[in-house]
Amino acid sequence: MKKLIIVLICLIGADFSGSAQNRPAGKQFKAGTSPAKQGLSILQMNNGKKVYDLYCQACHQADGNGVPRLNPPLSGTVYVNGSKTRLIDIVLKGLSDPIEINGEEYNNPMAAHDFLTDQQIADVLTFVRNSFGNKSGPVSVEEVKKQRAKK
Ligand code: HEC
Structure with a gap:
């Protein structure tokens, strides 16, 4: 029983330190460039950056400029700023068609x-869609859910 309580305390402790790390939300997106003004949720932007750092940055790079001839940039591209359904599909299904961006083939x-x-x-x-110079508005959970259901 004692052991169980200690384990529980450890779990609670771990949870507290975890949420403390998540707390400084909004730090990156200061007033002036306020995403809220563009109808964006600061929480969604911060959480999105965490996903980006984990799953996209290695290829598309921290500045979104990609790696020439290997991984395309995400700044100013028609795939990022154009059709949301196509963009959602790229994440859900991947992409293997050759594409050209800024005169460079990928x-x-x-x-x-x-x-x-x-x-x-x-x-x-x-x-x-709202970093690396892009200003194309949010993508909602509903839009992703709908697109996933089409698969
Ligand atoms: C292993 C490397 C790799 C990872 C990880 C990766 N991508 Fe890509 N991405 C590519 C490559 C390579 C292409 C080009 C595919 C082609 O030519 O068909 C691409 C294409 C794209 C495109 C369309 C072209 C453009 O530049 O606008 C988008 C949008 C995109 N990726 C977004 C993402 C997002 C968002 C993530 C993270 C969830 C991600 N990628 C993770 C390598 C990667």
Whole structure:
């Protein structure tokens, strides 16, 4: 019984330290460039950045500029700023068609990221569509859910 209580205390402790780490929300998005003004949720932008750092940054880079001829940039592209259903599909299904961006050809396939939750995909795409110079508005959980159901 004592052991159980200690384990419980450890779990609660771990949870507290975890949420403390998550707390400084909004730090990155200061007033002036306030995403709220563009109808964006600061929480969604911050959570989206976390998903980006974990699952996209390695290829598309921290500045969203990608790696020439290997991984395309995410700044100013028609895929990011155009049709949301196509963009959601890229994350859900991956992409293997050769594409051209800024006169550069990309041929490497991108793997499907359908293991991400609807929320994670909505957050990361909202982040991508409103970072790296992009200003294209949010993606909602409902939009991702709808697109996933079409598969
Ligand atoms: C392993 C490397 C890799 C990872 C990880 C990756 N991508 Fe990609 N991504 C690519 C490649 C390569 C292409 C080009 C595919 C093609 O040419 O058909 C691409 C294409 C894209 C495109 C369309 C082209 C453009 O640049 O606008 C978008 C949007 C995109 N990725 C978003 C993401 C997002 C969001 C994530 C994280 C959830 C992610 N990618 C994770 C390698 C990656």
